[in-house]
Amino acid sequence: MVACSVVAVPAYAEDGYDLWLRYAPLEGEAQSDLRADSPFANIADGGRSSPTLEIALEELSRGFAGLQGSGARAANGSPVKVELDCGETVGTGEGGYRLSPVADDPRRAFLIAAEDHLGCLYGSFALLRELSTGKRLSDIAIGQAPAMPLRMLNHWDNPDGHVERGYAGRSIFDWWHLPERLDQRMIDYARANASLGINGVVVNNVNAKSFMLEPRYIAKLERLAHAWRPYGIRVYLSARFSAPRDIGGLDTADPLDPAVRAWWHAKADQIYTAIPDFGGFLVKANSEGQPGPQDYGRTHADGANMLAAAIGDRGTVIWRAFVYSAEDEADRAKQAYEEFVPLDGQFADNVIVQVKNGPVDFQPREPFHPMFGAMPNTRLMLEAQITKEYLGFASHLAYLAPLWKEVLDADTGRGGTVAEVVAPVGIAGVANTGSDRNWTGSHFDQANWYAFGRLAWNPALTSEEIAGEWAAQTFTRDPAAVGAITSMMLDSREAVVSYMTPLGLAHQMDTGHHYGPGPWVCDLARPEWNPCYYHQADRSGIGFDRTANGSDALSQYAPQVAAQWADPATIDPHYLLWFHHVAWDDTLPSGRTVWQELVREYDRGVAAVDTMAGQWAGLRGAIDAERHRAVSESLAIQQREARWWRDASVAYWQSLNGLEMPQGASPPAETLEAYKSRSFPEAPGQ
Structure with missing residues (x-):
């Protein structure tokens, strides 16, 4: 028998570093x-x-x-x-x-x-x-028992310490001083992940650097793997597909070239000699300019299977399905399905195809990705985004469990829900951790890391259950306060959708930094980079027609699913402008016109943020002063920026449709030209 002795727990300030593992005294x-x-x-x-x-x-x-x-x-x-x-x-x-x-x-x-x-x-x-x-x-x-075998975080961290789409400071990985020095934060990070059952971590950006496959970085990975192994965490690495050419001395990275295949075999052997439980490679290929097998006339399956053969039964190749090309004139929402579904059954057994929750790019709301259920002979896993690239960075309160539940619970019409489709494989989340003392940039963003882990373990949990247990561990066990915090959290994501992208709009952020509204942006080199590509607004109407009369993206869904979204008169208004181009004066089931409903949704989002700020103000005294002040300041930013999103968007729509503001709605506070003139080249996460 071994006895566990009590040791004194250091008394930290309530600055958020302890996350949900505070173990505050019971009463x-x-x-x-x-x-x-x-x-x-x-x-x-x-x-x-x-x-x-x-x-x-x-x-x-x-x-x-x-x-x-x-x-x-x-x-x-x-x-x-x-x-x-x-x-x-x-x-x-x-x-x-x-x-x-x-x-x-x-x-x-x-x-x-x-x-x-x-x-x-x-x-x-x-x-x-x-x-x-x-x-x-x-x-x-x-x-x-865990519902899914692989419960993974993907870090978009670069070796120089910058985090792409990161809003919580610098990277937590101190590559420069590894392997000799392992920061205590690496242990604290592993402990937090183990508390949720997270068992895999991709440590670097999907826009990968080839030199991270060199021996000097393998030694750094080995030190991390050794530190995390007791916590049940396996290390994975994003691999650049062109590495044999970049660092291997070859003149090609063609996956069917024998020399290329041999190079990857040798590299895998080198890694597994150092790290016997290395998880495998994550690959972004032929997307956003990244190299891939299509550069050589090969398919995604050719590229993935080449790497899978190099790894063998020691690990896994995770191949991202997030692909789009400037040369493809099809609807961007269709491209992944069109490239991958014909390859169903052609991927090796140790290949996983990683599919984003929706067909575009982690928007505040998207329909579930049509690939789920459409590839029964391929191992698919879900990719979610914990860092809030399109949902207000770290300054806006947006609890994302309701977003992920929408996807997980969606019936694919092809043999089960999305959760059932991915259950044999797993789920990945793009991490929101950084060097900020509270890990995530704002205190409430910790809840998204927590909720991701809990849903990966058990997707049957409700958003309310997760919010309640997180609030009780993180802030207070007082029932009234937990109830107020849970209410704020459950309403928050819908509020963000309403003031940013209501009624099925998407991708309406400004250029480059993804911060703030920019529905007027129409001059970028690639069509699908432009917000106007997604809203298709003009004087007559608004929305992207994805029916048979438009891009026909709707046909990628199972017939019974497509039928739910096919008729603009009966569609869930949440998806109206995603699938349909409608006239501004069309009457919706609510009895309001499209224009009236759109403005009403913007106003609803702004009002919801005001309500959250009031709820939080009422918790003064129930929450420690340091964190109460920090959250109050973030909510004040969100109140101001929600109005900016609402006013700038409404001003632009008015410039197109020429309509008066609906009765009772306030006009934008500034001119459209004033909103267009705003520029933020220094915004975080670029």
Whole structure:
């Protein structure tokens, strides 16, 4: 038997660094369940230890110490015993666990049972999560297993420390000083991921640098892999397809060239010699100017399978389906489907095709990607974006679980929901972490990292459940305050959609930095870079016709799904302008015209942000002063910028349609020319 001793937990300022792992002291009856003495962690699997199990014991010690609080006393009884049985067949498989009070002493003895040490680690975090939300020890009885085998974060971090579409400071990866120096932040990051069950991390940008495949970087990856292995995290690397030509001395990167294939085999062997559990490669190819197999007249399957052969059964090739070309005159929303669906069944068994949640690019709202369900013989995984590239950066409160739930719960019409399609493989999220003290740029953006991990583990969780448990762990357990915070979170994403891209509009941001409105931008070199390409607005109407009379993108969906969106008179208004070009004066089911409804949605979004700001102001005193002030300042920015989005967009639409403002609606605060003149070349994340 091994005992877990309580150690003092450092007292940090409430600056957000501890994320949802604060383990704030319990009160009342919940605290009386726990003694100030140390909880004994008895290992019941023959005494075998491991770094993973040691971390589980350390976490239990840290968590119980924090939850008990300084000076906590129990009236009587022995200290709580937490028994870890890490070799029991509990029917959960790898990483799963079962939590239950011990029947003969439910108040003082608790069991974490799992089939492996990783399951015991996940179970330890789960027990502490339940306690941290205020549950009594004797009331906790849970059996869980991850719904998806691969639960991954993708970092768009560059080796020089810049983060593409990052809004929380510099990269958390200190490549310059690795492998000799490993920053403590790497351990704290791994701990946060393990608390959610995240088990894979791609450490570099999909717009990859070839030199990250050189031996000096393999040594750096090896140090990271060693540090993260006990937390159940495998390291993955974005690989540049042209690396054999860039750094390998070859004059080609043709995937069918024997010398190219041999180069990748040797490179894979070199990596796996250093990192036996290396996860594999993530590849962005033939998209946005990145090199790929099509440069040589080959297919995506040719390129992916070449890399898959080099890796063999040691790992996985994840091939991104985010592709579009300036030379392709088709609707950008159709391009991935047209390139990949004909290749169904041609990808190797260790290839995963990674598909964005929607067919364009992480917009505030998109219909689910038509590739889901359309490739039954190919392993597909979902790619979501945690960093809010199009949803107000780090300054706007936008809780993204409702966005991801829309996608996961969508019925593809081809044999199940999106969640069911990707369940055999997994889900990836573009990370929102950075060097800011609070990790994510704003405190509420932590919730998106948390929600992604929770949904990757269990997509059946509701947005409300996740928001409530995050708020209780992160801010306060006070029921009224948790209710107010949860309400804010659940309304926030819809508010952003309303003041940025209502009624199915998309891609309406200004040039380059994706910050602020720019529906007037029509002069960029590539058609699909221009907001006007997506709104198709003129004096007669607005919207992108994707029916058979337009681009026919609607036909890529299953017939029963397409039927829901085919008629502008009956379509869910959330998708109206995504699929239809309609007249400004067309009457909608609400009885309002398109113009009236559009302005009403902009106003609804602005009003929703004002409501959130008022709700948060009412929590003064319930939240520590430092974080309350920081969130208040972010909400003030969001209030101002929501009005900017609304007014600039409305001013532009008026310049096209010549219509008066609907009755009761305020006119834009400034002229269209004033909004057009705004420029932000220094905006974060470029």
